[in-house]
Amino acid sequence: MTPLRRNVLALLVRAGEPIKAYDLLDQMRSEDGSAKPPTVYRSLDFLMDVGLAHKVEALNAYIACAHCHDKGGAELYICGKCGSVDERHGAPEPRNAPDGFETERSVVEHYGLCAKCR
Amino acid sequence: MTPLRRNVLALLVRAGEPIKAYDLLDQMRSEDGSAKPPTVYRSLDFLMDVGLAHKVEALNAYIACAHCHDKGGAELYICGKCGSVDERHGAPEPRNAPDGFETERSVVEHYGLCAKCR
DNA sequence: CTGCGCATGTGATATTATAACATAACGTAG
DNA sequence: CTACGTTATGTTATAATATCACATGCGCAG
Numbered sequence: 001m002t003p004l005r006r007n008v009l010a011l012l013v014r015a016g017e018p019i020k021a022y023d024l025l026d027q028m029r030s031e032d033g034s035a036k037p038p039t040v041y042r043s044l045d046f047l048m049d050v051g052l053a054h055k056v057e058a059l060n061a062y063i064a065c066a067h068c069h070d071k072g073g074a075e076l077y078i079c080g081k082c083g084s085v086d087e088r089h090g091a092p093e094p095r096n097a098p099d100g101f102e103t104e105r106s107v108v109e110h111y112g113l114c115a116k117c118r
Numbered sequence: 119m120t121p122l123r124r125n126v127l128a129l130l131v132r133a134g135e136p137i138k139a140y141d142l143l144d145q146m147r148s149e150d151g152s153a154k155p156p157t158v159y160r161s162l163d164f165l166m167d168v169g170l171a172h173k174v175e176a177l178n179a180y181i182a183c184a185h186c187h188d189k190g191g192a193e194l195y196i197c198g199k200c201g202s203v204d205e206r207h208g209a210p211e212p213r214n215a216p217d218g219f220e221t222e223r224s225v226v227e228h229y230g231l232c233a234k235c236r
Numbered sequence: 237c238t239g240c241g242c243a244t245g246t247g248a249t250a251t252t253a254t255a256a257c258a259t260a261a262c263g264t265a266g
Numbered sequence: 267c268t269a270c271g272t273t274a275t276g277t278t279a280t281a282a283t284a285t286c287a288c289a290t291g292c293g294c295a296g
Contacts, residue, residue, distance in 0.1 A: 100233025115218025
């Protein structure tokens with residue numbers, strides 16, 4: 001874990017909700033000035049590799065992992081109104097899977113309204 | 119359903135696996151010549167609205183719906199080797215959901231190896 | 237005919253992400 | 267200590283994905 005990566009993680013944590021790569025980049029630039037796209041994408045890739053961050057595929061955005069399990073995909077409940085994300089782990093999919101399919105990675109994202117925003 | 123939209127749907131069906139918007143566009147251009155990005159994106163949006171196509175979020179690609187249920191998100195099993203997609207419907211998520219969360223739309227994509235490719 | 241609503245055409249541009257190559261930082265073998 | 271390999275970062279450019287904004291056409295209700 002390098003200072004750069006730690007900084008990216010801190011920004012993700014501070015955001016508290018999904019944040020776009022280029023918004024992260026803007027925040028980095030306001031301190032550093034020299035940040036460029038590969039800087040932020042490389043740090044995000046690293047953080048996702050080690051399980052400290054997730055990509056929200058349907059939003060093209062990124063969040064800090066709330067569980068730090070380091071393995072196993074998260075299940076995300078994303079409120080479309082307030083932007084909050086509730087992250088759950090370990091939900092064993094109902095094995096609706098085709099016979100013999102071997103899952104390596106799952107993307108599970110639910111969009112809707114959280115209890116507060118209903 | 120217009121000729122344009124029917125054509126896009128036909129191309130999706132013909133592809134038989136997830137296809138990128140710009141690959142669709144290339145195929146359209148090879149017949150039509152005048153197709154442009156909004157042409158294909160508008161048709162895709164329409165097809166997704168009426169449930170005849172899905173976006174594979176983690177691939178930024180699109181597929182024809184194999185069930186035509188018109189409502190309710192699909193659950194996709196995507197083979198990383200041969201590219202085949204097995205589409206399942208009606209899997210009730212194990213309701214690992216936060217209390218009071220009201221889901222409007224779900225994205226469920228499983229990546230791995232299909233039975234044939236293992 | 238006229239006006240309205242929707243679909244499409246067209247050019248430009250915004251957003252998201254990666255390629256390719258250069259430089260630096262850091263540990264380890266010799 | 268020094269040379270070297272490996273990993274991380276800097277830098278420039280560009281690719282890939284998606285949308286905006288405005289013009290045009292087309293069918294139909296009034």
